[in-house]
Amino acid sequence: EVSLVESGGGLVQPGGSLRLSCEVSGLIFSRYWMYWVRQAPGKGLAWAARISGDGSATTYADSVKGRFTISRDNTKNMVYLQMNSLRGDDTALYYCVRERPGRGVALDYWGQGTLVTVSS
């Protein structure tokens, strides 16, 4: 059974940093692109970042580019999101998600999310 478990969320002051972690099990981790998708309270879904299976390629949403860094450790089946220079509009539930292999980009396995609150 595939499982994605996020951790590392919490309360942080504006301008601060936080590192999110996601432990993945139940699949051959290194084969898949992995994503971070966030959802502000009461709002819709917004993509933040993605990383290729071998970690050599990354892509970021404009809203986080230059502030967030996605990485992975395929020896530990972990994916990370380093978040710096946090702002109030970064407050959200952050989901770790797997991309389903195929012609289109679809996200088929989601974690339960970890909540990040940016506030003074």
Added chain:
Amino acid sequence: SYELTQPPSVSVSPGQTASITCSGHKLGEKYISWYQQKPGLSPVLVIYEDTKRPSGIPERFSGSNSGNTAALNITETQAMDEADYFCQTWDTNTMIFGGGTRLSVL
């Protein structure tokens, strides 16, 4: 930047067919996915590559995509289908979600 537009809400009577639309420029030339999200839960993929259903998704769920509009159709709608639905595509190295549609089964 590319945008996907969904109606904020759709209402349907139990047993009827619900149709949720998602509009974008030349959307039919891209692949669309649909997600269902119930309160307090993580999203669930219900349609990918415009028309395909993942394992475990009922046949009542179907998708289409042509021109500038994609649609998620739910036949024989049940109370358990009440949820938020989000469309999603990929354009110029960016993942885009629609704003979401709240489906009410009344």
